[in-house]
Amino acid sequence: MPSLKDLRNRISSVKATQKITKAMQMVAAAKLRRAQSAAEAARPYAERMESVLANLASSVTAGGPPLLAGNGKDDTHLLVVATAERGLCGAFNSSIVRLAREHIVRLQDQGKTVKILCVGKKGFEQLRRQYERNIIEVIELRGVKQLGFDTADEIGKKIIRMFEEGDFDVATLFFSRFKSVIAQIPTAQQLIPAQIPSNENAPPVEGPQASYEYEPGQDEILSTLLPRNISVQVFRALLENAASEQGARMSAMDNATRNAGDMIKKQTTIYNRSRQAMITKELIEIISGAEAL
Amino acid sequence: MAAFHFELVSPEKHLFSGEVESVVAPGADGQFTVLKDHAPVMTTLKAGVVTVSGGEGKVEKLFVRGGFADVNASGFTILAEQAIPLAEIDVAKVDADIRNAREDISDAESDEARLAASDKLAQLQELRAAIGG
Numbered sequence: 204m205p206s207l208k209d210l211r212n213r214i215s216s217v218k219a220t221q222k223i224t225k226a227m228q229m230v231a232a233a234k235l236r237r238a239q240s241a242a243e244a245a246r247p248y249a250e251r252m253e254s255v256l257a258n259l260a261s262s263v264t265a266g267g268p269p270l271l272a273g274n275g276k277d278d279t280h281l282l283v284v285a286t287a288e289r290g291l292c293g294a295f296n297s298s299i300v301r302l303a304r305e306h307i308v309r310l311q312d313q314g315k316t317v318k319i320l321c322v323g324k325k326g327f328e329q330l331r332r333q334y335e336r337n338i339i340e341v342i343e344l345r346g347v348k349q350l351g352f353d354t355a356d357e358i359g360k361k362i363i364r365m366f367e368e369g370d371f372d373v374a375t376l377f378f379s380r381f382k383s384v385i386a387q388i389p390t391a392q393q394l395i396p397a398q399i400p401s402n403e404n405a406p407p408v409e410g411p412q413a414s415y416e417y418e419p420g421q422d423e424i425l426s427t428l429l430p431r432n433i434s435v436q437v438f439r440a441l442l443e444n445a446a447s448e449q450g451a452r453m454s455a456m457d458n459a460t461r462n463a464g465d466m467i468k469k470q471t472t473i474y475n476r477s478r479q480a481m482i483t484k485e486l487i488e489i490i491s492g493a494e495a496l
Numbered sequence: 497m498a499a500f501h502f503e504l505v506s507p508e509k510h511l512f513s514g515e516v517e518s519v520v521a522p523g524a525d526g527q528f529t530v531l532k533d534h535a536p537v538m539t540t541l542k543a544g545v546v547t548v549s550g551g552e553g554k555v556e557k558l559f560v561r562g563g564f565a566d567v568n569a570s571g572f573t574i575l576a577e578q579a580i581p582l583a584e585i586d587v588a589k590v591d592a593d594i595r596n597a598r599e600d601i602s603d604a605e606s607d608e609a610r611l612a613a614s615d616k617l618a619q620l621q622e623l624r625a626a627i628g629g
Contacts, residue, residue, distance in 0.1 A: 241508075248505040251573050255566045259538065352507040352578075415568075418525050418539035427540055428564060431577075438507055 207481070210474040214467060221463035227291070228456035235384070235449035241350070242381060242442040249439045256397070256432055259425055262415065268422070270363070270429040273396035274372055279316040281371035282306060283362065283394070285378040285440055286326030287448040288345050293455035295379060295387060295448055296325040302389040303377045307334065318371055322358060322441070339370075350445055352438050359434030366395055378440035379447040385454050387447035392440070394433055498532040501571030502548060504558060506579040511558060512548065519572055520547040521565050530572050537567045543619040545582065545626045546574065557582040559623055587627055594620045 205213075260271060284303045286296045303319075303326075310317050319334060321327035321341045330338060340361075347354050362374055374395040379387045392398070417424055502519050504512040519530045522544025528537075541563045548556045563576035597617035604610035 244509050245507055247503075247510045248507045248575060251503070251505055251566075251575055255538070255564060255573070255575065258566070258568070355507075415536045415538055418523060418537065424538055424540055424564070431564075435507060 224459040231453040238446040242446045276372040279371040281374040283376045284326045286323035292452035295451035298389045300329045355438030356434045381446040384450040500532040504574045506576045517551045518549045543622045
């Protein structure tokens, strides 16, 4: 049976924790708003990029540059795993890592070589235990304050350089898509060869479709557009990830605050009960003492 | 004059969307103007100024640094690598950037670095000329 002092200490420590989780929740909520509007601002560009690429790719017959068609092999896979820099955000990091891990196991069963590029510290920490030898590089985003396109562009260029040097054949990007504050969906997206969405969603064009004119030339445009597309996809993934992280942290901290509240209520009841028990006991002692006289 | 749909987006921002009468864009092979019912064209852009005329004498100028232009039946779309409305550009900062770029060129140790720096300088000078003054 804990003493009254123990109970008081326990209650005040839970109260302190609750204050911290509450503060973290509010910070996450503020950051979420910013991350969400950044993700939304980037969406039109990525969408237009997709439709332009789809347009262009549909007119490319047979092959095309390696970034579009692949280099004909399927032996070495690069997994780009984008996670957060910090923890305390629920299952956010682990669900991305779990998806990547499932992918790795499947690929290794098929006898493929797997290489991992970690973006963000948390994913690296979790994958290191099992796949230390597969990790070729870790990019930390700790120093990056405002996620700009330059950051994504650097990662994109790095991936392309590795592809051109023949380090891998297929690249897949793992990140968490932001659906809502309570729902983030871990997603795997193939980067190289580029996956071109079917053109069915495009607005129907009336009449016979006139053929495009290309300046300077179709191949030149495609060869600048494809690397650009990879950077854009990485950028979008990072932004979605940032929004998801804050969303996940917000709901995790909301849960933690509520749990702390429940615990305080329970501990307070115990505290009061044992305090009353003690008073009763003392009264009984006094009364029975007086009766004995 | 008939209007058509024009959009200008950069990775970080959606800068312009609406009905316009004409757009002048800096294509890789020279400036071109797009009016309604332009034949489908796809081209790369170089650094320069996009001039958007929205009818009734409304003109908006934006500086773009490279990107793609796509004209099709549903309208005209520019995917810019970077785009800033001319009104928001800080002249002093551009001048400072130009000085930095000049220094980069003289400090460059490899041909590649020098090429990259002079590319940057050319873009900045284009921007400086666009602002005027």
